[in-house]
Amino acid sequence: MFVSKWFSFILLIFCGALTGAEKDGIKTISVMKGDSVTLPTGVSEINRYMQILWLFGPENPDTLVAEIYKTSISIYDSYKGLDRLQMDQQTGSLTIRNITTTHSGLYTAQIMTAMATYKRFKVIVYAPVTLPVIESSECQISVLQKCAAACFGFSCEVCTLKCSTENGPGVSLSWYIGSERLNQTSSSELNVNLSLPLEIKERNIDMYQCVAANPVSNQTTQFSFQEHCPPYTDSSHFCGFTEAVIRLVISALVGVAAVAMLVYDFRS
Ligand SMILES: *[C@@H]1O[C@H](CO)[C@@H](O)[C@H](O)[C@H]1NC(C)=O
Ligand SMILES: *[C@@H]1O[C@H](CO)[C@@H](O)[C@H](O)[C@H]1NC(C)=O
Ligand SMILES: *[C@@H]1O[C@H](CO)[C@@H](O)[C@H](O)[C@H]1NC(C)=O
Secondary structure, X not given: OHHHHHHHHHHHHHHXXXXXXXXXXXXXXXXXXXXXXEEOOOOOOOOOOOEEEEEEEOOOOOEEEEEEXXXXXXXXXXOOOHHHEEEOOXXXXXXXXXXXXXXXXXEEEEEEOOOEEEEEEEEEEEOOOOOOEEEEEEEEOXXXXXXXXXXXXXXXXXXXXXXXEOOOOOOEEEEEEOOEEEEEEOOOOOOOOEEEEEEEOOOOOOOEEEEEEEOOEEEEEEOOHHHXXXXXXXXXXXXHHHHHHHHHHHHHHHHHHHHHHHHHHHHO
């Protein structure tokens, strides 16, 4: 008796929790701007006694935008861009064509038969990410290293790369080498471009990739040493300059020596 009482109590809590979860069950749908999305009611065939209401709101689904009752469909102008809305005659599912960011928000289908059931959706509309841009901000190298690298074939360069892309909701920017992610960044400051630096110490590794991604799209820019971190074309100039200085100093020394010898000869 005691046990069964406890059992029903636990059962009650369990069932309560289950219906609660179902009530708050919101399905999140990520969609690309310009695409179409269909929100299903789960109804296979509407009968003439069934009424389905679609409600929408950016924060709360509090505005009636479409309904089907006695098999007749009404679409209301409370929905911005109502010409994009379409309701399926057989299932009551709602399709939004050429979706824009103003259609992001909460959608609820209220399906009324003898009792009401609900289907809830959170629709998030994303713009496609832009192609990331790689810049080699500084190929840092001292004049000495530059000359040494050019003259003796040393590879002592450190190249700092900067990758950037337009920011937006859900956008992240990453550096990859092959399939391994080296670093990643994202920011809630949507009006500031995202950027991520990377230091490269070795030449001839054209395996770095910068990837901009959001839940609906991604774009990759492959790093190329030739294109983004060109070798120093002016290093020969630097070497030539040093050589010239050395020659000048040597000829000056020779000159001084010659003059000194002349003076010495003259005196003796
Ligand atoms: C989609 O909507 C945009 C405005 O948001 C409009 O400029 C464009 O022409 C539409 N495209 C189609 C295929 O209807
Ligand atoms: C990743 O980028 C941040 C910001 O530029 C930097 O502070 C951090 O050191 C980087 N991490 C790695 C592992 O390179
Ligand atoms: C980029 O998008 C494609 C599909 O378009 C997907 O297969 C791939 O996994 C995505 N890559 C990343 C790094 O998100």
